[in-house]
Amino acid sequence: MNQEIFERVQKVIVEQLDKRPEEITLETNLAEDLQADSLDLVELAMALEQEFDVTIGEDEAEQVRTVADAVRLLTAKLGAENE
Amino acid sequence: MNLRLDGRTALVTGASRGIGRAIALQLAEAGAKVALLSRTEASVQEVAHAIESYYPGQALPFVGDVAAPQLADKVVAQITQLWGQLDILVNNAGITRDTLLLRMSEEDWDSVLDTNLKGAFLFTRAALKPMMRQRWGRIINISSISGITGNVGQANYSASKAALIAFTRTVAVEMGSRNITCNAIAPGLIETDMTQSLADSVKEYALQRIALKRFGTPEEVAYGVLFLCSEFASYITGQVLVIDGGLTTGI
Numbered sequence: 001m002n003q004e005i006f007e008r009v010q011k012v013i014v015e016q017l018d019k020r021p022e023e024i025t026l027e028t029n030l031a032e033d034l035q036a037d038s039l040d041l042v043e044l045a046m047a048l049e050q051e052f053d054v055t056i057g058e059d060e061a062e063q064v065r066t067v068a069d070a071v072r073l074l075t076a077k078l079g080a081e082n083e
Numbered sequence: 084m085n086l087r088l089d090g091r092t093a094l095v096t097g098a099s100r101g102i103g104r105a106i107a108l109q110l111a112e113a114g115a116k117v118a119l120l121s122r123t124e125a126s127v128q129e130v131a132h133a134i135e136s137y138y139p140g141q142a143l144p145f146v147g148d149v150a151a152p153q154l155a156d157k158v159v160a161q162i163t164q165l166w167g168q169l170d171i172l173v174n175n176a177g178i179t180r181d182t183l184l185l186r187m188s189e190e191d192w193d194s195v196l197d198t199n200l201k202g203a204f205l206f207t208r209a210a211l212k213p214m215m216r217q218r219w220g221r222i223i224n225i226s227s228i229s230g231i232t233g234n235v236g237q238a239n240y241s242a243s244k245a246a247l248i249a250f251t252r253t254v255a256v257e258m259g260s261r262n263i264t265c266n267a268i269a270p271g272l273i274e275t276d277m278t279q280s281l282a283d284s285v286k287e288y289a290l291q292r293i294a295l296k297r298f299g300t301p302e303e304v305a306y307g308v309l310f311l312c313s314e315f316a317s318y319i320t321g322q323v324l325v326i327d328g329g330l331t332t333g334i
Contacts, residue, residue, distance in 0.1 A: 039257075039258075039261065
């Protein structure tokens, strides 16, 4: 896992869902552990798009359940862009 | 509780004339800071001056077409930058291109649907971002009794106004968990430039059927908006408030 990407994802979640950084690890489940509802998840996806300057499709966003899923998705997207 | 809106900020589209102008003035009188949007610079400046002369610092004019790409996001961003929040959105901008369906051009259809419906969609989507963050928002869509009953010569207009009612209900259920309410107002025949152009025979016929035997004033619609924006209406969402003097009440 890319530490820099994780930290940026963590920062976005802290701001967006009003959480403390220590509540967010790679294993954290957004819906179950952070009580994010469907609107929260849409907002979070939009905030991540802005932070990383990428586009996240609706179907891609639906696959994201944990913080690790988000980091993996963004790592792949940023990697694809740099190739 | 009272009907004051001190500390609130609002955006009214189509604010330069008629019902929109009355709404903007009413919200400013209640203490809100009001951003105004209109396609015509001179008239939106006039309304801004009228507000500023009584309530300094409470008006912010914008010029543009509600359906123009990116305009909604830009306007909302400027409001939140300047005032820090956006609490109230009144989607009032509306046009008519009345003609019998058989004669209606695609351009007549598209222009009315773009302004009346797509404009409301674009501005609502933009305004929801700050409202969701604030966990407080009031969205008022100005529909019409034409959107409830249908009206000869208004296939485009009545379709757009009926769609606004369904749009209102969906926004209400999607956004309720964020303490954002969304309601529609359906005015009947109101004394504005829009109804001024009606044929005398149509006006006469309407007057006979209006229970209160007169056209409404723009202010009488604005009072409904003020109520729906106030704390008194905190548990009302997804509703249509008909302000028509009883025109559609009888048979």
